[in-house]
Amino acid sequence: MNAPLRDRPGDLPPDEAARWPDIAHVPHTPSSRIRSAAAAFLFRKASRLVDVRVEYPDGVLAGRRRSGIQPRVIIRRPDSFARRVGAHGLIGFGEAYMAGDWTTDDLVGVLTPYAARMAQLVPRPLQFLRSAVLPKHPPAEENTTANTRSNIARHYDLSNHLFATFLDETMTYSSALFDGLEPGTRPPWSDLADAQRRKIDRLLELADVGPGTRVLEIGTGWGELCLRAAARGATVRSVTLSVEQRDLARERVAEAGFADRVTIDLLDYRQVEGEYDAVLSVEMIEAVGEKYWPTYFATIDNVLAPGGRVAIQAITMPHKRMTASRSTYTWVHKYIFPGGQLTSLDALESVTRRETSLRLESTFAMGPHYAETLRLWRERFLSRRDSVIALGFDPTFIRMWEFYLGYSEAGFRSRYLDVHQLLFTRDSTPGQLQ
Numbered sequence: 001m002n003a004p005l006r007d008r009p010g011d012l013p014p015d016e017a018a019r020w021p022d023i024a025h026v027p028h029t030p031s032s033r034i035r036s037a038a039a040a041f042l043f044r045k046a047s048r049l050v051d052v053r054v055e056y057p058d059g060v061l062a063g064r065r066r067s068g069i070q071p072r073v074i075i076r077r078p079d080s081f082a083r084r085v086g087a088h089g090l091i092g093f094g095e096a097y098m099a100g101d102w103t104t105d106d107l108v109g110v111l112t113p114y115a116a117r118m119a120q121l122v123p124r125p126l127q128f129l130r131s132a133v134l135p136k137h138p139p140a141e142e143n144t145t146a147n148t149r150s151n152i153a154r155h156y157d158l159s160n161h162l163f164a165t166f167l168d169e170t171m172t173y174s175s176a177l178f179d180g181l182e183p184g185t186r187p188p189w190s191d192l193a194d195a196q197r198r199k200i201d202r203l204l205e206l207a208d209v210g211p212g213t214r215v216l217e218i219g220t221g222w223g224e225l226c227l228r229a230a231a232r233g234a235t236v237r238s239v240t241l242s243v244e245q246r247d248l249a250r251e252r253v254a255e256a257g258f259a260d261r262v263t264i265d266l267l268d269y270r271q272v273e274g275e276y277d278a279v280l281s282v283e284m285i286e287a288v289g290e291k292y293w294p295t296y297f298a299t300i301d302n303v304l305a306p307g308g309r310v311a312i313q314a315i316t317m318p319h320k321r322m323t324a325s326r327s328t329y330t331w332v333h334k335y336i337f338p339g340g341q342l343t344s345l346d347a348l349e350s351v352t353r354r355e356t357s358l359r360l361e362s363t364f365a366m367g368p369h370y371a372e373t374l375r376l377w378r379e380r381f382l383s384r385r386d387s388v389i390a391l392g393f394d395p396t397f398i399r400m401w402e403f404y405l406g407y408s409e410a411g412f413r414s415r416y417l418d419v420h421q422l423l424f425t426r427d428s429t430p431g432q433l434q
Contacts, residue, residue: 035086071109094331111410219284223249
């Protein structure tokens with residue numbers, strides 16, 4: 001189901017090349033020969049540490065075998081691949097996939113072992129050079145009030161129809177919670193919508209949402225949480241910076257007959273006022289940025305009524321990896337989530353204790369559920385490739401999104417990433433973390 005490969009990156013049609021200049025052109029600079037040689041050496045060295053078979057036009061490099069059949073990385077254009085990685089590190093690695101410099105018949109199988117050893121793949125002495133040689137975060141992508149709407153629009157306002165090609169009927173774009181998920185099981189597509197509702201219901205119960213509850217939702221998505229909170233008898237104010245999401249969410253609320261209970265505003269979370277018994281936010285803190293975490297939680301603290309509860313679903317990573325990578329500009333930043341940043345449980349507990357009266361009372365980890373959610377999205381997206389093309393998206397975009405979904409799934413399968421449902425209260429004696 002991959003997009004067709006071209007013989008060379010320069011073979012992109014003119015209109016596609018104009019949209020993807022960094023894919024259409026391989027880096028050629030005075031230092032590129034040295035950097036590409038170093039990148040080729042380091043990639044071969046790293047690949048010997050993982051259970052992956054790397055196939056070059058002139059031979060095979062087999063990594064450390066732990067299974068019967070190794071997933072394959074097929075390097076089709078070694079020079080282009082090395083130049084991209086040498087010039088731009090992991091950004092270049094993703095761009096090389098978009099360009100077809102390398103491919104695979106098992107993207108997640110390839111990326112998972114690399115993700116599992118992420119901290120060891122680059123020799124420690126060279127890790128100190130990362131800030132000197134890798135790209136910096138563009139100032140225009142810092143999550144100021146002036147920039148955040150454009151950051152959000154670059155992803156969430158692509159097209160509601162695009163997201164509908166791979167999301168289930170609830171139009172929920174966050175980790176689901178499957179019933180009785182066991183290691184090695186693969187839930188079918190038919191389970192996804194109920195698993196999304198189960199996730200939302202657990203958050204609503206965590207926040208004690210019921211008849212008369214005044215709910216604030218930060219980050220509307222396409223409205224499923226609003227609908228389920230209103231169905232419990234709550235009144236809901238939801239804020240978003242995505243025009244496309246706001247418009248469809250409002251349509252869904254009106255069709256469900258909850259327009260008198262739900263208000264959806266195009267508004268930055270920093271501008272929210274009022275008092276609410278429950279504040280909920282699902283995988284929105286990833287778009288806030290570390291610099292603004294204190295502002296985010298202080299805003300919640302300011303609008304939370306006495307005795308109120310805060311339920312947040314957040315993607316997390318180990319604290320040491322978060323601090324080591326906090327200044328790194330990544331392929332995901334450049335192509336998927338400008339301004340995005342993952343957090344850690346330690347960071348969340350620290351910022352809330354330092355800046356607010358909120359206390360982290362309980363956590364619930366569900367990383368394996370996200371891996372399966374992403375698998376179902378990826379399989380659905382690729383099975384509907386023709387529909388995506390019909391919406392006006394090109395083959396390079398499809399390879400980009402395949403890489404994004406596979407890259408994310410590998411992060412959760414390797415346990416490099418996790419996702420938690422978190423309860424914050426103002427209780428003086430927090431409960432035991434789970």
